[in-house]
Amino acid sequence: MNEDDLIAYLLDARAAGDRDASGLAVSMLVFGFMENIQYRVAMKVPPESVEDVAKSVLLSALASPFDGGSVGEFRKWVGTIVQRRIADFHRDPRRELQTGPLPTEHQGDDAVWGDEPTAEFEGDTVDVRRAIDTAYSELNQLHQQVIDLSIWDDLPAGEVAERLDVSPANVHKITQRFRDRIDELFPRDGNTPS
């Protein structure tokens, strides 16, 4: 069962008041995502606060309104909350734990939820993310699939070539061009992005 199936199952179990079923789904989601979230938080937050922030991310994600029917929605939602809770951490000197939904989920109810946290502290991180997104969006669908399989899924070029009916040499070429484009958009030698 993937995460969206689990979320759908959790929503059904919760609506039916089936606590045991909810508990199993929550356990699977907590186990499935906690390490990933901790790694992402650990890149931005001091070690002693990683666990607190990671738990607040998962708690927000599991307790917030979301559409369990959309493929990839929960993962996307987790990603948004990771960024927001890291921003909260850096913004709030009192280190208050945030567990509620994000303000954007409650338009018109800002008196209750407060301001959307800013992400100014992220600095270069935003630029890198933008560079990766831009480089990826410039590719056609086939080339995006090559990147998905060869970089993000870490498959050997031969296997990617076989799956997508392209040559291994092309896989290497597309992958290298993607990396070069990211380096152009986020130059690490101080040059202006082209």
Next chain:
Amino acid sequence: MADVHALLEDYIAAHRGGGDADPREWLGRVEGRDRAALEGLIEAYLARAPMRRWDPDAFRESGLAPFAEQVTTALHGRSGTWPALLPQLRDRAALRRAELTERLAAALGAPDKQDKVGFYYHEMEQGLLPSEGVDDQVLAALGSILGQSAQALRQAGRSLLPGAGEASAGPAQAFARQASPDPEYADAVGAAAAREEVSAGEEPDEIDRLFRGG
């Protein structure tokens, strides 16, 4: 200029291999804009990485079960995310529940009502107390003990989907449901007496009003 793409490959191989893949180890090998680039690439990978495969034994050993239980309690309760948040804050403040309720009762000007305050606080952690009935005075006092604002606690209490807790269990069931009684709840006898007092139809006092409204 470091080869951040090779470092990313190395990181992904380690992560997919199932071993320890704390990104800080890889980030420690680069600095400046190289580090920012690697951080962004690792984040992009982790955002797409598959969910960890379910393993009941590993879950038991992970120490995540209590948190999952708290989240489940919150989802089925009437107190928003308090069932998960309050124990976390209490741990962070290194306070046993009995110590917290003693301080809370004192802060509410009712040091002689510690059992009843303890009962209500237990209900907050168990998701049994409707958060809208809890007075700001309680949240301000609790927040000052736990290092949170009353507003943050109020928000946490409100944050669940509409309809939460409609099928929730009563207090007695919640006490019985705890597979292993919380050893911190050392004043369980006092709390049980307070529960009987609350449910026996005694005239509500100021503490009842502060926690239940009205």
